[in-house]
Amino acid sequence: MDAIWPELDVETAAGRLDRAVYSLRQLFEPGRSRLAASPLLLTEREVLVLADQSQVWIDADVFERLLNQARNTDDPGEKKRLLEEASTLYGGDFLPEERKIEFTIVRREFLQRNWIGLLLELADLRAVHNLNTAIDPLDRILAIDPTNEAAVQRLIKLLAQLERRGEALRVYKRLAAILQQEYHIAPLPETRALYDAVRLGVQERKRDTAVPAYRDSGAAAGQDDYKDAAPALLIGRTHQSPLVGRDQELSLLQGLLLATEHATKFKLPSQKKVPALPLDTRRSPQSVLLMGEVGIGKTRLAEEMAREARRRGWAVAWSRVYPQEVSIPYRLWAEVLRKAMNQVTWQRQEVSKRPLIYQPLTALLPELDSLLTQVALPSSQSPEQEQLRLWEAACELLMVISEGSPLLIVLDDVQWADRSSCELFAYLARRMYSLPMVIIGTCRENELGSSHPLRLLLTDLQREHAVETVQLQPLSDEQIGAIVSHVPYLTEPAVQYIQTRAAGNPFFAEELARTVGTSSTGGSSITPNHLSDIIPVLPDTIAAALNLRLSRLSSACQRLLSKAAVLGSSFEFHLISAMEANTPGSNEDTVLDLLEEAMQSGMLTEEGTGTRITYQFWHPLLVTHLYENISAARRASFHRRAAEILRQEYQGREEEGAATITHHFVTGGASSQQIAHYAELAGNRAYTLSAYPDAERYYHLAVEHLERSARPSADANMDEQAHVASLLEFLGECTRLQGKYEEARHIYEQALEMCEQQRSLPSPAVAQQEAQMQAMLWCEVGFTWYDVGNNVQALQCYQHGERVLQDAHITE
Structure with a gap:
């Protein structure tokens, strides 16, 4: 109590503690009738005891345990595995909303220091086998602490070993600028020595070369003004419920990633840049379109696969199309290419060597202009030839980028894509076989008109085994129940109501559940008769999705x-x-x-x-x-x-x-x-x-x-x-x-x-009819007593009915 409420007297603090314990027990076990008997939070005299680790799983505790195991093992492979697993558990600051409680501040700083140390060690272990994969942990550190000189030193060494000296020099200059601007200090002498060594190495190489116009090194060194590789991006939305009911589809997509990794791993160097034959029907497609109605879970499934790809060391370039952008040519692919370039550490000098190939892309990506020397392009080209040159340039650029890291491209809501973007998708899908690339698209099939360019292309792409479509079906009532089970205040009647209204659509189910959960203060009072009062109108999110479709x-x-x-x-x-x-x-x-x-x-x-x-x-x-x-x-x-x-x-x-x-x-x-x-x-x-x-x-x-x-x-x-x-x-x-x-x-x-x-x-005849009616009703009353086992009351009712008939002179 002194740590949490130091400003309160003992009696007030004790009252607050009791309320907090009661609320925690309600949160842990909302269905328990006697909360004081909860085994998850015990009160022993003046001590509160949380259940042991077998009953409560805390990611921060598991993170520390994995880190300790990694430090205590001498097996480099096992150490790398433990560090990789621990790195996935760190999702950001510990209890970020608590900024004033001392013990949370101490724990937060301790966990962050350990996470940074983990990433430094993980970068060293990755560098033993693959220099490119060692860069990502260092980028993650510099994303939250750009002045971490241990990470900067390692990154400079890696980039130098990869012959990307221009980027290495840029990393140092960025560090020096931040330290001078924010702290008025210079980098450590060791960091400066690394910078000098890289800089002198470039100059010495220029002097030793026998060719005066050695542009390759110059291009690499002259990229100081080019943007550094970006740290790993956050994939998808946060605070999502677990993915439910898509095991089969998820397994198919995971198999696609594994098959692509296997195919590219054993590909011969001579096959490196040979595109697949468009009509090779024996191949497995590396492009998948997830089809289904709005809210059925296409984007959610794509997000899950993107996270899986990131865990496997893939780069992810995600682009979404909006209805307002349907008239913007290639907007979808401009975003994909830009994100791919910024995420992956790739050999930019390859672009400089082939300006004639990449020059058409400068219309989409003006930032490429600084990497290309000006060349004279053929002036007598038809629009079709210019379009083809643009497609070839985009394909070549993606191939170069994917050499640095396997690349997953996600195209969200492609039903809104313009014709040019759809045609470029078809061109790439036909030519990416055995390349370290996969394309996953999401599409509302019922919003593809008969003349939509994508619908016209899909038939040919499927016949050529260039694209596979996966139809997402509505979820079962049981699966919908599992999705909304995390929402508080939902009783069984409320869940049944949501299952009926959602009709297997997970997005609609979650939005309805949130509305019920936030509208009800006493969950146990919700009954089917009152649900229409709790949701008098549809949630705005659902109404907006429906209005968008109706507006067309x-x-x-x-x-x-x-x-x-x-x-x-x-x-x-x-x-x-x-x-x-x-x-x-x-x-x-x-x-x-x-x-x-x-x-x-x-x-x-x-x-x-x-x-x-x-x-x-x-x-x-x-x-x-x-x-x-x-x-x-x-x-x-x-x-x-x-x-x-x-x-x-x-x-x-x-x-x-x-x-x-x-x-x-x-x-x-x-x-x-x-x-x-x-x-x-x-x-x-x-x-x-x-x-x-x-x-x-x-x-x-x-x-x-x-x-x-x-x-x-x-x-x-x-x-x-x-x-x-x-x-x-x-x-x-x-x-x-x-x-x-x-x-x-x-x-x-x-x-x-x-x-x-x-x-x-x-x-009298009518009177007798009425008497018969009354006698029958008395028998029916008797049946209600007989059915519950009260034979005495039943007999009295039967006798009463008999007397009614006798009074009316009815004997038969």
Whole structure:
């Protein structure tokens, strides 16, 4: 308490400690009823004890343990393995949000010092086998501490050994500038000595050469102004839930990385820059397109593979296309090339040696101009020849970059890519076989129009085995449940609600779960009946994704889909055509055109043939979104119109469509007489089909609206009461058959009360009928007692029913 709340008195600090312990126990084990008995956080007199390591996994503790194991082993291979594993656990500052608590500050600084020491040692071990791979740990150090001279010294040595003296000199100059600007000091003498040795070595080599115009060394040394290789980039979004339900796809992509590594590892030097034959169908593609609807997890899977590639020592160049950039030629590839150049330590002098090859790229990458000598390009080139030279230059540059490190290129949302970018993708996919490169793209297939350049190219690319497509399917309810399990305050009914609404879409599921989690203060109180109140409208993130897709449709198509949303998740052609009949200028051909527009955009799918064609909305949340954006008055009008159309359609067989007609009448605010009539028909059909929960719901609705519409006339009132009593008998039976005996008993008793009010009936025959009805109801009440094992009460009810029959002189 003194360490955490030094400014508080003992009593106040103790109270805060108790609340903190209680909150921690709730966080550790939210399902435990007796939190004080939690084995994860124990109270022993005046000491708090956290569970042992077998029960609690802390990355910082594992990091230190791996580091100690690495220091205690004499096996260089084992030491390197342990250091590599430990380096993946360090994700940044320890408890970065706690900036004032002393023990967290001490631990944070201790862990960072150990991490820097680990990276220095790891760089030394990597340099034994591959100088290029030793650079990345040093870049990571300098990214957070550009004045770390131990890292600078090692980096200068490595770059010098790789004959990249210009970059080595640049590293020293950058260090000297920072030290002078921020600390007014000079680098250590040892660092200065390394710099002098590299600088003199370049000059001496120039003097010793017999060729006066030795441009290769000059180009390498003259790159002082060129940007240093960037440190490893953060891949993907942070604070993500674990990847769920994509094991098969992940295994396929991991196999692609391994196969590419194997193929390039055993490639002969003479094969180094020989592109594959475009029609070599025996090869395995090194380009994969992840296909699927918005939010299905394409980008999430690509992020997972990018992290895996980084762990394996690959460079990752990630580019995403946005809808607003669809008209910018090659924007996708300009970003890829620039990121690849900045991440990988590559031989830039190779570019300087071949200015004629790389000159076309300066239009996309102006920074290359400083590496190239000016050459006279052929002036009489057709646009097609100029385009081909650009593609060849991009391919050559990627090949040079990948020699320094295997390269994973990720193209996110390529459905928005311009035609030129799609054609360059096809060109590269055909020529990267056995090169240390892999391309992973993500694409919303339902947003690729029939004339989209990528769709036109895919058929040929797949036939040539240059590209493989992987279709991501919706997740199962169990997998959706696993994804949202980390969100607090979610009860089982809430999870079931999310599973139904998300329909296998992980993005939609997570956004709905966050909305429920942040909207509920008492998770245990969430029930299915209240969920619509908790999520009155869709989260903004989901609404924005749906609006983006809808915005590409014509206004007439959007209006038709809004009317269709009133009909539910699926509808038939004749029904939507009838709904559109009152629209000015509308006819059957117009409706078909609008439906085809919606299908081409992926909003609808079509099933059936002939006159019984059914259209299905792409996703349940699209129906919800369209429905919520209709005004209340117009929505009610659409429902009443739908009900009238269905009444005409089911004329003579009303029970078949009664459930749907009832829904539209209720939602459209129709009269109680109409609702009661069709609710009773719907209840009768459900009862016939033994669908007792549905029958109970409709009978209850019918009773409710019959009571609302009761007429003042005495005779009419008696008829209506008899009708209600009959419905209550059916309602009680449906309730009892579901095992809700007490509720069924109350319903039967309510029916008996209504029968008692009709004793003064004029006709003896009718009186006998009523007596039989009452006797039957008493037997039903007896069944509710018998079913729960109360035979005494059951017998009394049976005897009461018998007396009713005797009083009415009914003996048989």
